[in-house]
Amino acid sequence: xxxxxxxxxxxxxxxxxxxxxxxxxxxxxxxxxxxxxxxxxxxxxxxxxxxxxxxxxxxxxxxxxxxxxxxxxxxxxxxxxxxxxxxxxxxxxxxxxxxxxxxxxxxxxxxxxxxxxxxxxxxxxxxxxxxxxxxxxxxxxxxxxxxxxxxxxxxxxxxxxxxxxxxxxxxxxxxxxxxxxxxxxxxxxxxxxxxxxxxxxxxxxxxxxxxxxxxxxxxxxxxxxxxxxxxxxxxxxxxxxxxxxxxxxxxxxxxxxxxxxxxxxxxxxxxxxxxxxxxxxxxxxxxxxxxxxxxxxxxxxxxxxxxxxxxxxxxxxxxxxxxxxxxxxxxxxxxxxxxxxxxxxxxxxxxxxxxxxxxx
Numbered sequence: 001x002x003x004x005x006x007x008x009x010x011x012x013x014x015x016x017x018x019x020x021x022x023x024x025x026x027x028x029x030x031x032x033x034x035x036x037x038x039x040x041x042x043x044x045x046x047x048x049x050x051x052x053x054x055x056x057x058x059x060x061x062x063x064x065x066x067x068x069x070x071x072x073x074x075x076x077x078x079x080x081x082x083x084x085x086x087x088x089x090x091x092x093x094x095x096x097x098x099x100x101x102x103x104x105x106x107x108x109x110x111x112x113x114x115x116x117x118x119x120x121x122x123x124x125x126x127x128x129x130x131x132x133x134x135x136x137x138x139x140x141x142x143x144x145x146x147x148x149x150x151x152x153x154x155x156x157x158x159x160x161x162x163x164x165x166x167x168x169x170x171x172x173x174x175x176x177x178x179x180x181x182x183x184x185x186x187x188x189x190x191x192x193x194x195x196x197x198x199x200x201x202x203x204x205x206x207x208x209x210x211x212x213x214x215x216x217x218x219x220x221x222x223x224x225x226x227x228x229x230x231x232x233x234x235x236x237x238x239x240x241x242x243x244x245x246x247x248x249x250x251x252x253x254x255x256x257x258x259x260x261x262x263x264x265x266x267x268x269x270x271x272x273x274x275x276x277x278x279x280x281x282x283x284x285x286x287x288x289x290x291x292x293x294x295x296x297x298x299x300x301x302x303x304x305x306x307x308x309x310x311x312x313x314x315x316x317x318x319x320x321x322x323x324x325x326x327x328x329x330x331x332x333x334x335x336x337x338x339x340x341x342x343x344x345x346x347x348x349x350x351x352x353x354x355x356x357x358x359x360x
Contacts, residue, residue: 002154009059032188036198037208079148080157087132094128118149138169158190229353243279247272255319256312280346283325290341299332306330
């Protein structure tokens with residue numbers, strides 16, 4: 001397939017509004033990269049610059065080492081799958097999938113073989129004579145993917161392809177995209193605001209906020225070692241809990257919180273003695289039994305786990321909100337007080353919001 005390099009890409013619109021700042025990324029041959037972030041963060045704009053649908057204000061775009069920064073979209077050898085399918089309603093599924101090849105005036109026999117091969121991969125063989133209106137949303141999205149597959153492009157681009165599907169269809173279509181990637185070994189860029197899609201699909205994730213890249217890494221790297229407060233809050237469901245605490249004589253002291261630091265965490269926080277930091281704790285890193293008291297508001301049994309929502313309490317007052325995810329089935333009622341401890345912590349500098357990973 002292809003190697004793709006994005007070098008210092010900026011997108012500045014005519015009204016001087018900048019949507020993307022200094023975007024840098026090397027995409028390896030056959031890699032599936034997911035751009036994730038909230039609405040308006042610049043992820044779709046970046047994808048559209050790669051596709052040639054948006055001009056690149058500054059920087060370079062290289063495909064297999066060749067500069068395609070100013071190359072028209074039709075000549076970039078990329079195929080894009082949109083969230084609204086963009087199918088022709090008056091054409092059959094076969095005609096929709098064959099359309100780009102027909103425009104190229106390829107040999108009808110070659111077109112037929114490519115369409116049938118793509119239909120078999122996507123389990124659409126029995127649907128080829130139907131019109132798009134006769135298919136479900138998930139099937140229509142597969143047709144859109146099939147239309148991209150028959151072109152055998154160097155790069156596949158997906159712009160929030162599952163956002164119009166219901167939860168069940170999103171799950172099944174997500175699995176189909178993952179299987180498609182494994183089967184084609186294709187280079188893919190995929191845009192989503194859904195972190196579940198990012199975590200389950202990506203070889204690497206690009207997490208963005210307000211036009212800036214916040215962190216690039218594997219799903220596990222972003223989940224286990226977020227670079228800053230934004231990534232920590234955006235990746236993970238339920239989101240990470242955050243508390244203002246003070247580093248004091250080998251302990252973290254906060255509202256309703258007193259946690260002794262082990263040797264490793266003392267080393268990480270060297271230089272922060274007497275200073276306030278932000279403590280981050282993922283819900284699953286709380287353990288039942290401990291000195292931190294949680295006033296329970298709700299108890300959501302999820303089968304193998306239970307999500308307990310409430311407030312840290314000092315015995316009199318409800319303090320910071322907290323979500324805890326315990327293993328097994330819990331029977332807490334509203335108003336109960338659960339004692340918890342913490343098995344893993346994340347630390348963030350209060351001024352920079354960057355993760356604290358060693359000596360200051």
